[in-house]
Amino acid sequence: METKQAISIETISRLPKYLAFLREYHKKSNNSLYISSAIIAEHFEITPIVVKKDLAKVSTKEGRPRMGFLLPQLIEDIEDCLGYNNVKDAVLVGVGRLGGALLDYDGFRQYGLNIVAGIDRDQAVLGISPGGRRIVSLDNGAEIIKRLKIHLGIIAVPGKSTQEVCDYLIECGIKGIWNFSPTHLKTPDNIVVKNEDMASSLAVLSIQLKETIHREYMNLGEHSI
Amino acid sequence: METKQAISIETISRLPKYLAFLREYHKKSNNSLYISSAIIAEHFEITPIVVKKDLAKVSTKEGRPRMGFLLPQLIEDIEDCLGYNNVKDAVLVGVGRLGGALLDYDGFRQYGLNIVAGIDRDQAVLGISPGGRRIVSLDNGAEIIKRLKIHLGIIAVPGKSTQEVCDYLIECGIKGIWNFSPTHLKTPDNIVVKNEDMASSLAVLSIQLKETIHREYMNLGEHSI
DNA sequence: TAGATTGTTAATCGATTAACAATC
DNA sequence: TAGATTGTTAATCGATTAACAATC
Numbered sequence: 274m275e276t277k278q279a280i281s282i283e284t285i286s287r288l289p290k291y292l293a294f295l296r297e298y299h300k301k302s303n304n305s306l307y308i309s310s311a312i313i314a315e316h317f318e319i320t321p322i323v324v325k326k327d328l329a330k331v332s333t334k335e336g337r338p339r340m341g342f343l344l345p346q347l348i349e350d351i352e353d354c355l356g357y358n359n360v361k362d363a364v365l366v367g368v369g370r371l372g373g374a375l376l377d378y379d380g381f382r383q384y385g386l387n388i389v390a391g392i393d394r395d396q397a398v399l400g401i402s403p404g405g406r407r408i409v410s411l412d413n414g415a416e417i418i419k420r421l422k423i424h425l426g427i428i429a430v431p432g433k434s435t436q437e438v439c440d441y442l443i444e445c446g447i448k449g450i451w452n453f454s455p456t457h458l459k460t461p462d463n464i465v466v467k468n469e470d471m472a473s474s475l476a477v478l479s480i481q482l483k484e485t486i487h488r489e490y491m492n493l494g495e496h497s498i
Numbered sequence: 499m500e501t502k503q504a505i506s507i508e509t510i511s512r513l514p515k516y517l518a519f520l521r522e523y524h525k526k527s528n529n530s531l532y533i534s535s536a537i538i539a540e541h542f543e544i545t546p547i548v549v550k551k552d553l554a555k556v557s558t559k560e561g562r563p564r565m566g567f568l569l570p571q572l573i574e575d576i577e578d579c580l581g582y583n584n585v586k587d588a589v590l591v592g593v594g595r596l597g598g599a600l601l602d603y604d605g606f607r608q609y610g611l612n613i614v615a616g617i618d619r620d621q622a623v624l625g626i627s628p629g630g631r632r633i634v635s636l637d638n639g640a641e642i643i644k645r646l647k648i649h650l651g652i653i654a655v656p657g658k659s660t661q662e663v664c665d666y667l668i669e670c671g672i673k674g675i676w677n678f679s680p681t682h683l684k685t686p687d688n689i690v691v692k693n694e695d696m697a698s699s700l701a702v703l704s705i706q707l708k709e710t711i712h713r714e715y716m717n718l719g720e721h722s723i
Numbered sequence: 724t725a726g727a728t729t730g731t732t733a734a735t736c737g738a739t740t741a742a743c744a745a746t747c
Numbered sequence: 748t749a750g751a752t753t754g755t756t757a758a759t760c761g762a763t764t765a766a767c768a769a770t771c
Contacts, residue, residue: 283738285705289697290682309752317682321752322740329754338746338753355701356708370602374595380657380680384700424711425704432605448714449707451700455605457515457542465710467703471694472514475609475676476580477507478692479650482674483581485690486649489673508762534728546728547764554730563729563770 280354284327289384290317291327292351299344309341357385362423363451366438367430368393368408371453375429377404388427390417411441418445429453505579509552514609515542516552517576524569534566582610587648588676591663592655593618593633596678600654602629613652615642636666643670654678 294316298308310328314321328342331354336342352358365376368391376391390407392414393399399408409417426447430438435456442450449465452458455472519541523533535553539546553567556579561567577583590601593616601616615632617639618624624633651672655663660681667675674690677683680697
């Protein structure tokens with residue numbers, strides 16, 4: 274087996290998709306204990322070579338020629354790699370409509386994410402969320418972060434105060450930030466930031482869409498002659 | 499000037515960030531008409547070469563040595579490239595908490611995105627959203643998509659029915675899909691899909707965070723000897 | 724002028740893709 | 748056995764980075 278290298282961001286991004294498919298596949302076909310790269314690749318319409326390489330990175334047991342990978346083992350390996358098995362506590366700052374939706378989103382649990390509390394500076398939203406989570410003030414939030422040694426912060430406040438909130442979280446001991454606001458955050462080197470950048474996504478989608486529609490329009494032109 | 503090539507996805511993803519900064523910069527410093535790659539690069543803590551290359555792709559007027567790019571011109575060029583100036587109509591299916599937040603999110607307007615209506619199969623949510631947008635049934639939604647020739651669909655329904663909704667939208671004439679559900683969508687070749695994949699983002703963040711914390715822990719160990 | 728910044732060309736780097744022996 | 752699938756090694760490709768002449 275190849276010596277395990279650092280796993281690339283590209284590979285990591287694909288792993289959750291694989292995992293969801295494998296879990297589903299495992300449930301549906303109780304009889305098949307093995308799964309091949311080809312089957313996964315076919316489902317996602319990507320080349321099997323990519324899948325093969327990705328799996329080689331995360332699998333602790335070698336795949337078997339002709340058979341593929343042992344399904345339960347592979348599921349466990351990916352879960353371990355992604356840290357789905359040890360719960361990651363987090364706080365979420367900014368319980369507006371988007372923040373509120375994220376705070377109560379049940380799906381995160383399956384990724385091992387546990388949002389311990391919502392934090393907001395607006396007195397009016399403090400208390401309990403519709404989903405049953407605590408929403409506390411900035412001061413109380415800081416206390417919780419420190420006491421529970423929470424490392425992960427989710428920011429869902431509107432643009433203006435994002436940097437301020439970010440600084441505050443770092444001061445409290447937060448090491449990783451998942452940023453849903455469109456603002457670029459300035460952080461020290463030892464802080465990890467992941468931007469959920471909808472403007473970027475939309476830009477990519479809309480340019481690709483423009484190209485597609487343009488192409489179809491041209492084809493239509495040819496045909497109609 | 500270099501002949502304009504297709505713009506890479508990486509470049510497109512960065513453009514909205516540049517644009518936001520340039521707009522801000524333009525407002526703050528009314529006196530400076532020019533801006534250099536170096537200044538943009540400094541703000542985002544990336545190398546100026548990347549910025550220079552990106553701007554070369556989108557600028558219609560050459561930059562001037564020693565000066566940089568004409569600020570209003572550059573802003574316009576990026577806006578044109580991203581299509582912020584011609585409004586893109588869209589529908590949004592699934593007016594749950596996340597969907598509702600997206601439906602009423604004002605920020606989209608500045609990206610040229612106009613969500614014409616929310617669509618939901620739950621009778622109870624039909625009517626008008628808190629933000630004042632129409633929420634209609636699947637049937638009425640189909641009628642709107644066809645009548646207004648809408649090309650862009652946003653999917654924010656829970657996992658199970660995502661594929662079904664996707665098929666329905668395509669049948670109505672939708673060409674591009676912005677998918678906020680964690681499911682992989684099967685679509686014909688001529689349909690553009692952009693997944694807003696939170697599981698991927700979280701996976702990347704959480705692995706990087708683990709590495710950071712591990713590294714800090716090791717350093718701490720060394721120091722404490 | 725000197726120096727900052729541009730556009731362009733070349734080098735590097737890493738991910739994707741291809742090729743192939745090993746094996747069940 | 749034949750053929751599918753693996754792990755590994757090599758080739759390709761495209762984005763990032765470096766280098767440098769041109770220019771204001």
